Amino acid sequence: MGVLTTAIFLPLLGAILLALWPRPTERLARGFATAVAAVPLALLVVAWLRFEGRGGFELVERASWIPTLGVGYVVGVDGVSLPLAAMTALLFLASIVYPLDLRGRAREYYALFLFLESVSLGVFLALDLFLFYVFFDVSLVGMYFLIGGWGHGEGARRAALKFFLYTLAGTLAMLLALLGLYLATEPRTFDMAEIIRTQPLPAGGLYSALVFLGFAVAFAIKTPLVPFHTWLPPAHVDAPAPASTILAGVLLKMGTYGFVRILLQMLPGTFQRFALPVALFALVSIVYGALVALAQGNLKRRIAYTSVNHMGYAVLGVAAAAALLGGQEQARTLALTGAVVEMVAHGLITGALFLISGSVWARAETYEIQEFGGLAARTPALTFTTALAAFASLGLPGLAGFVAEFQIFVGTFAVYPWVAAVGLLGILITAALFLHLLQRMFLGELPVRWNAWRELRPVEIAALASLLVFVVWIGVAPAWLLDVIDSAAGAIIGQANPLAGR
């Protein structure tokens, strides 16, 4: 078996073994899950080292599946999916390591987590549309049970259900669109590389527009873009922290990844027609998400709405890349690269922020920002990690968020200067809301009730550090990441523009 296939299915095997394991202690279950989750990360590092960046798909592994329908088992990577998959593996490892009160159901929890890791990696590594769809849909199931089973608060189950059904509605739209695209291929195939090469559905007419719309709605719900975002805040607030990390860090990326892989690569002409509306939806998400986040008094809701804001940046970058069929190749490549970096950076940063909110909950059983104050006096490690993650999230240079947002804004400016200019307000508002959060929780007077606040445990610090190290690394020396992403972004922009003769 190839590296990627092993990376996808090993966690599933681990999940099955864990489910069959009669009565593992919590420590054993966590240790086992950690060991299993470390393997895909290692395998993806191997894949990264083997990756050459030729522009197309590499390390492709295939097997016959349902040949009569043109469905195959195909996995592989390019410069977009490799960083996302690696980030996914890292986030899963950190989330699994992260301690959580499991209410005596450790086996089920870790089995679900490993299952979810399998399907999440599958989404990013699949090179067959049908396979992609299966993984995309099944990911909902894993997350539904994690939120419903280990969430806290009154509404955990209802929030899980809302999340499930809302995003399921989106995938139904996607299924229709998928079939629409499939029926346009000749001979019939779900093979992504083949569809990208042959471009079976050129722009023009209602048919291609409807196919585009189906995909766009599905991905807009998953990302989420305003106004399809209302499932996100309740799901986050009630989810256990590691599940929030995966939800924000990995599951949301499936939406933006779809924007790139399917809409931009398979329907570039149609995307070009609708690029401005998509950019405007993204712009609304940026500004609206930031403003609504500013008004939230609940730590997790605030972080959840900043996700709406940040995913808005990513979609804006993709829309800018799609905006023209020719011209401004440099700037559009910059925007697309920025969008992919944003996906990775947001995964790491917001993942860390949600883990932090889990540490806060474990000690305080509340998310109300008002309740805190002066924690810096008690918990330097939590203060430092939160400040680092917050500054990264507000786009401070030297940290990963800036590398993404700078490229997105500069690249977008070339095609939609006004959209970029208004979108910049987003980074001002996020600065306001994160500084307020830091100040309200960590600075000022320490309320008496938090006098016995416990400092972060080494395992919590290790999990956070594993994410934040990359946040700093990407921020200071991003070349290793940008070159990989650029290899795909350049090819995609060139591919969407056959006349440029790239």
Place this chain on the structure above:
Amino acid sequence: MIALLVGLPLAGAVLVGALRGRRGAQGGAAVGAMLLTLGLALWLLVAGAGELGWRWSARLGLRLALEGFAVPMAVLVPAIAAPILAYAAADREERAPGRLLALMLGFVGAMELLVLAADLLTLLVAWELVGAFSYLLIAHYWREPWRPTSARQAFLTTRFGDLGLYLAAGAAYAAGGSLDYAALPGLGGTALGVVAGGVLLAAAAKSAQLPFAPWLFSAMAGPTPVSALLHSATLVAAGAYALVRLAPVLMAVPWFAPAATGIGLATALAGGVVAALQTDAKKALAGSTSSQYGLMFLAVGAGSTAAAGAHLVTHAAFKSLLFLGAGVAIHAAGSGELGRMRLGRVLPAAAVLFGVGALALAAVPPLGGAWSKEEVVAAAFARSSTLGWAALASGMLSAFYAARLYLLAYGPGGAHDLHARPRRAELLGMGALAGYSLLLALLWLPGAEAVVEAGTAGRLPHGLAWGLAAALLAVAAAVGLAWLLWRRGRLLSLGLAPRAQAAIAAWLGVPAAARVLVAQPTLALARALARFDERVVDAGVRATAAVGRFFSRLFSRWGERGIEGVVWGLADATLAVASASGVADDRGVDGVVEGSARGIGRAGTLARRLQTGMAHHYYVIVAVGVLGAVALIVLWR
């Protein structure tokens, strides 16, 4: 080598952090790192330095170069910072000296990066880092909640300006495909206009020009050495520095010069009035800082980046000195109120040193401050005589408030039990800075012009024959007036009613206007949108679900088998959304409330059913989807 200009301060910061708990060693490491940086900068000044690239990708990278005005600035920053760090290290009451010194070193490192930047990306990176360090430094005494609040205001105001650099970078890249300074002259009209506007916005915000000036008052929440550093050679200096570097290119934009001149002149005059009326020592200095940077903007607009650059250097020397002197006075008097100082008799050494700074601020020859201000005024006259007279008036104002500040803070007459005496290291720091001011008197020597023009890569104006005489006369008149008011005991209030004085001295209502026009509406909008999000946007989802509920009831009256079973599944699922989202809305103000309330009861049942019969429901729904898809395709073909 050039990277070490940034790296040495940062390494010093790490070292200071590592020397935890050893005050003396920390101070030594901090000052040592600054002296090393200074030595390196001087060596590179003589030996020359190459440039350095730090690749990001095929399209982006950082570029550092020691060229133009960067050369003297790279020397100035550590030269000013070293005595200030010595002063900071000497403060025995400081509870967290390590953090303070380390952050100040980081601040200096970021400023060196800003100085060395040779492209807009590097400039933006350093620009924002300088801002972030200033936030952490202003919020240094974080236990008192108002200080972090002030730090946040300062950071947000300057970050608003930072957005200008994002726009500038976007325009430069879109039009020229490059962010290099060297590529800017090749840009066309609109793109260059956006670059000019963006840079001017960023510079005005950083250099505390109108309408952003009041953030400098917020910055007073930081420790005194931080104020001394950020007013002179770092944060605030960044704006004027960027203009001096980039103005020669941006002057091609027709409105750039008038805009820079207008902002500078307005701030120079208004800041002068604020400084002349302030009753708080540090705030008076802050008003004066805005005013002096206003003069630099004015000089840039009038076409002489050399005069602006020279004034930036002399200002850095005397303003840092004045802040340290104010800090000593505040420590001694136990308060920043100018009405309670008059420490000249009890602190003679500090009074003399502060006096050197005040004379330089007042532009009394032969101090360097007088020379550079003279050049600014000459540049203004070279543009138009109205502008010249306005600049002269602003110069007169600064002579007046310099005299006022000196007399009130260090004039004779106070009777005190001192709260604290200055330590020797503090006086040594002040002495070093006073030495710079005296050294800058060399600017009056013949041949200095050529050095300044070479150092700033700009041109000095042709001085007026009567310019010096007029300036001296103005200074004498202003100082005389201050003296007169002092003798009559009205120098503090200037004969104004306290309320009127306070209102004018608080930046003429600009902060209140910013609160009412920007901050409060933004917060109100945020809250309104949050309510809108909960009640309206989500209500759309709930309403859809309610429609589904209606159909589900309708269909449930029909049979239960066959194709209806499929519909059942769909309806059930929709119903579940209705229940779930209905419950999610705890406020429930809309019309859906009633239906949702009834749905609540069923939510639990449904949730359970979905868990157990998951696959079943799921595939039913998928099947419906497939049918729909097929129908769509069939109808379409």
